[in-house]
Amino acid sequence: MSLSEKKIEELIHRDFACSCGHTHRADIEHVVIGEGAIGQLVPILLEQKLADGRVFDPASDTVFAVTDVHTHPIAEAYVFPLLREANILFTEYSFPHEKMHTTDAGVEELRANLPSDTSLLIAIGSGTINDLSRFVAFHANLPYYIIGTAPSMDGYASDVSPIIHNNLKTTFSAVCAKTIIGDPALMQGCPALMIGAGLGDIIGKYVAINDWKISQKINGEYCCDEVCDLVLASVKKCVDSVPGLTKRDPQALQYLMESLVLSGMAISFIGTSRPASSSEHHLAHFMEMQSIFRGEYGELHGTNVGLSTCIVSKLYQEFLKLDLDYDKARAHAKAFDPVRWEADVRRFYQSAADEVIKLEQTAKKNDPEEVLRRIDALEANEGFVRAMVEQLVDRTKDTASLLESLDGLTSPKTAGVTRENMRGILLYAKELRNRYSALQIFYDLGVLEELADRVLDYYYGEE
Numbered sequence: 110m111s112l113s114e115k116k117i118e119e120l121i122h123r124d125f126a127c128s129c130g131h132t133h134r135a136d137i138e139h140v141v142i143g144e145g146a147i148g149q150l151v152p153i154l155l156e157q158k159l160a161d162g163r164v165f166d167p168a169s170d171t172v173f174a175v176t177d178v179h180t181h182p183i184a185e186a187y188v189f190p191l192l193r194e195a196n197i198l199f200t201e202y203s204f205p206h207e208k209m210h211t212t213d214a215g216v217e218e219l220r221a222n223l224p225s226d227t228s229l230l231i232a233i234g235s236g237t238i239n240d241l242s243r244f245v246a247f248h249a250n251l252p253y254y255i256i257g258t259a260p261s262m263d264g265y266a267s268d269v270s271p272i273i274h275n276n277l278k279t280t281f282s283a284v285c286a287k288t289i290i291g292d293p294a295l296m297q298g299c300p301a302l303m304i305g306a307g308l309g310d311i312i313g314k315y316v317a318i319n320d321w322k323i324s325q326k327i328n329g330e331y332c333c334d335e336v337c338d339l340v341l342a343s344v345k346k347c348v349d350s351v352p353g354l355t356k357r358d359p360q361a362l363q364y365l366m367e368s369l370v371l372s373g374m375a376i377s378f379i380g381t382s383r384p385a386s387s388s389e390h391h392l393a394h395f396m397e398m399q400s401i402f403r404g405e406y407g408e409l410h411g412t413n414v415g416l417s418t419c420i421v422s423k424l425y426q427e428f429l430k431l432d433l434d435y436d437k438a439r440a441h442a443k444a445f446d447p448v449r450w451e452a453d454v455r456r457f458y459q460s461a462a463d464e465v466i467k468l469e470q471t472a473k474k475n476d477p478e479e480v481l482r483r484i485d486a487l488e489a490n491e492g493f494v495r496a497m498v499e500q501l502v503d504r505t506k507d508t509a510s511l512l513e514s515l516d517g518l519t520s521p522k523t524a525g526v527t528r529e530n531m532r533g534i535l536l537y538a539k540e541l542r543n544r545y546s547a548l549q550i551f552y553d554l555g556v557l558e559e560l561a562d563r564v565l566d567y568y569y570g571e572e
């Protein structure tokens with residue numbers, strides 16, 4: 110049976126010998142998503158193995174519950190009564206801030222409030238609470254549970270925490286949740302904006318999978334078709350259930366939550382974020398960095414990914430209209446000017462520029478010799494690339510209207526990004542990671558600037 114035919118609970122905590130030749134594994138012990146899922150919390154908890162090898166004992170072990178001002182009432186309504194009824198001891202900390210971000214200060218605040226006799230940590234929340242709690246649980250060597258309150262991001266099944274550290278978003282090791290619970294009843298009241306963000310993070314997978322498959326063809330990069338199919342099938346289920354999401358239909362919320370958890374599992378299966386993140390995430394990360402440079406925290410991660418997916422879809426639409434000139438592309442590759450490149454990177458990446466320049470020294474994404482090799486491969490596979498891009502454009506053509514129905518952002522102009530900044534983001538977001546993506550394909554073919562200007566004209570009006 111292929112991966113995409115299996116239920117989510119059949120995919121965790123076991124080895125899967127895949128047709129791609131690799132063995133895939135996601136080390137979560139329980140994923141319970143759907144109506145009534147919260148009822149599984151206590152039975153699972155009572156069988157939980159702790160860090161010292163003992164099984165959780167309600168007579169002596171204490172749970173530490175983490176919430177914030179928005180999720181505390183949800184915990185009081187749905188989670189704490191179950192713990193009290195089962196005589197499970199718990200202490201709690203509720204972040205008192207109206208708006209919260211994943212920063213060093215948040216980590217310190219949580220650490221300072223973590224009682225030393227805690228046996229297990231349960232977070233009740235989504236993005237920020239999950240990232241902070243998972244990180245603190247990791248360093249305190251505690252088993253970690255997450256009870257989702259919004260289908261807003263795909264980090265539920267992740268084992269890393271992105272934390273803003275010294276003004277830079279940095280990915281730190283953290284612990285993977287032992288148990289993930291997603292009960293639609295707990296998500297009914299979450300703002301449309303958060304559901305739109307989750308949908309944005311999910312629709313972006315269309316781009317991630319597309320770019321990954323093109324890279325397999327052009328660079329011989331490893332790619333797993335089964336994981337691609339698994340992700341694509343679950344994205345389609347979410348896209349098809351958008352009308353239900355706007356009405357908070359439990360089934361639709363379940364599909365989106367499942368898809369967000371699956372996306373994190375796909376990352377575990379592959380060992381990198383390749384199945385979940387490509388050019389759409391590079392653009393989103395760059396927007397997030399620019400907000401931080403301005404001392405702001407910007408939009409939700411998934412809101413930026415949704416917006417970026419609209420932009421990448423537009424770039425690919427314009428790409429299909431081009432008559433590719435491979436000789437011109439070769440001349441463009443040879444004319445790469447490292448001095449100008451470095452100056453531009455310093456201008457747009459500011460305090461993060463050194464990291465980006467260091468990455469290029471090993472990745473050599475712009476090295477003419479490598480680019481020329483890829484141009485040859487692109488020329489030899491133009492039919493394949495075009496077919497892939499046509500499919501991607503078709504899959505993402507309704508993204509803007511779907512996201513708009515859930516308060517998403519669909520234009521960089523309305524998101525408050527200036528045209529000049531957006532141009533810098535489009536031209537230099539590919540420098541952020543060593544990952545072959547749409548933006549690198551356009552650069553290699555010498556058409557990135559032209560496509561960027563066309564798309565900027567579309568969003569900002571012709572100059």
Ligand SMILES: [Zn+2]
Nearest residue numbers: 127129333335
């Ligand atoms: Zn595989």
Ligand SMILES: [Zn+2]
Nearest residue numbers: 263310410414
């Ligand atoms: Zn994401």
